Amino acid sequence: MLSSSKLQFAYPDAPAIQFPDVEVPAGNNLLVLGPSGSGKSTLLSVWAGMLSPKQGSVQVGSTDVHRLGARARDRWRGRELGIVFQTARLIQSQTIAANVALQARLSGVALRQNEVSDGLERLGIAHVANRLPADCSVGERQRAGILRAIIHQPNLILADEPTSALDRQNAARVAELLIAEARARGAALVVVTHDDRIMPLFDRSIELKSISTAAA
């Protein structure tokens, strides 16, 4: 489902970073480990179509992401991608239920009636549906962020350090939740993190040792 090859990315006035080739079939998962500064978030942004590579391609299903125009890429990201952030990153002025439905609404994906409430129920946060994020615990916010990333049935779920702020027990719970939800939807899941505590839970893992500089 996700296939990237010969990817290179360069920030302005900086040497190019070269990334390993990756292939994650639908329903499978991959853990990308690496220390801070190894380019994990940059790689995730390139896969998500938010940063354009200097070289190489990103294929998600039948879509060559970086061949899409800017507007089409926004639309693709909204419909086909689910992103889980390190901190839940919710809109503070919207309720948890509204936050969960946000990406689907932005992308014009129709949700089934009760899909949000069923999802909240399944993730054990139905009781905070009408609360603002500020009135919820870190764990509740994180689960809401995960539900937002999967509720519109994306083909690819990318997670950026989703467990690094959590203790071992909660980190494992969140990772298991992500893996289970992705598998249930047949979506490919890629988690980039420096948190190797969750490594045993994943099908595969790769490690970005340090920034590799490609020849200019």
Added chain:
Amino acid sequence: MRSAWQLVLGYIRYRPLAAVLSVGLLALGVALMSLLVLLDRQLTQQFERNLAGVDLVLGAKGSPLQLVTSTIYHADSPTGNIGIAEVKAFGRPGHPLIEKAVPLALGDSYRGARIVGTTAELYGMYGAEIAEGEFANTAFEVSVGAQVAERLGLSVGDTFASVHGLDDNPDLAHSDSPSFRVRGILAPTGLVVDNLIITPLETVWSVHSAHGVQQDLAQAETHHEHEGEDGHDHNHDHDHGIGASVPDKPWYEQTDKDITALLAMFSARNTATLNFARNVNENTGLMAATPAVVMAQFSAQVASAEDLIRALAYVLVFASLISLLLILLNALRERRGELKLLRALGGSPSFVFGMVLLESMILAVAGVILGLLLGRVGFLLLSRQLAGRYPVGPTSLGLHPFEIYVVLLTLGAALLAALYPAWRAYRTDVAVNAD
């Protein structure tokens, strides 16, 4: 679009203080503008409606504005008194230029309501109809205007004593005079007649006859208003009373009597009527004032004050738009992370651009609507306050063309003010890890 609405309304609810400040300032400016427009419309309408077809006012020499405001709008002291002998030629039927002439004798009041001695033609002039009882047609009978009756609780058959001038001063009461008796209550007209007590001319002449018959009625009013006690003995002997019949002689034949003014309506408009006032002023001891001209001059004078208030309203609206811009820029800084999130979740640059414009428009529309409502509430309160003293007629509360102009200008300016923050939002980078 629905998402944008939901997000923007959420933002406004989440930070209500900034929204209240912005909407409140804008509403204040628009309300002030609205109030001015409504007052201007009311004044213009009332000026015109209360003219009641009067082309010329003849009175004692003095200020033309005072003559007009005291005899047409009953809002000032008269300029003095004139002998009927002097105006007989203008008052009697058959004058080549004057179709109708209505005499007024002023000087007394009852609890702040002006008593006007006149002829029955005054009712026709204002289209006044009787609501209760009958029109007064005998000395010391009165027809009471609708607002006076309501304010003073007067009913048909009630009696009262008048006082000199417009002050409600019991020391100036005509305690020796027969009481006035209410013969009828007039239906509301929305005109100055609602604030008057109307009686035949003979009543006023009778009340003042003990002063040597021809006491200067109008000067009496002015005098008592401004000086109060003057050593006059107001306890006069009168030999007239309720039921004293109105003399058979028409008023203009009673050349030994005085009146305060004569309201004249021309039979036609031509060069002769155009020069009529000038001829009277140059060739007689009377003053002739053309109400339309006098009021136009008066309006031109008050326009500068009105312009000042209007400028203040513009400044308020402008200040509120600046505050709107600052609020939007501040909000943009606070929500930078959220805008990036929206972009990451599939929101396009034009979506976040539209969101900022939408927020600005929601605040501006709320401010404008609130301002228009506040302006009207203020106008109604002010009208109620003024109703007892000035002729306040029914005025449409509909949108005035100038208000539509202000509304469009404000909304356009709010849109312009939002363009810069919206453009900055449009340029928001999409990123995974930026907060």
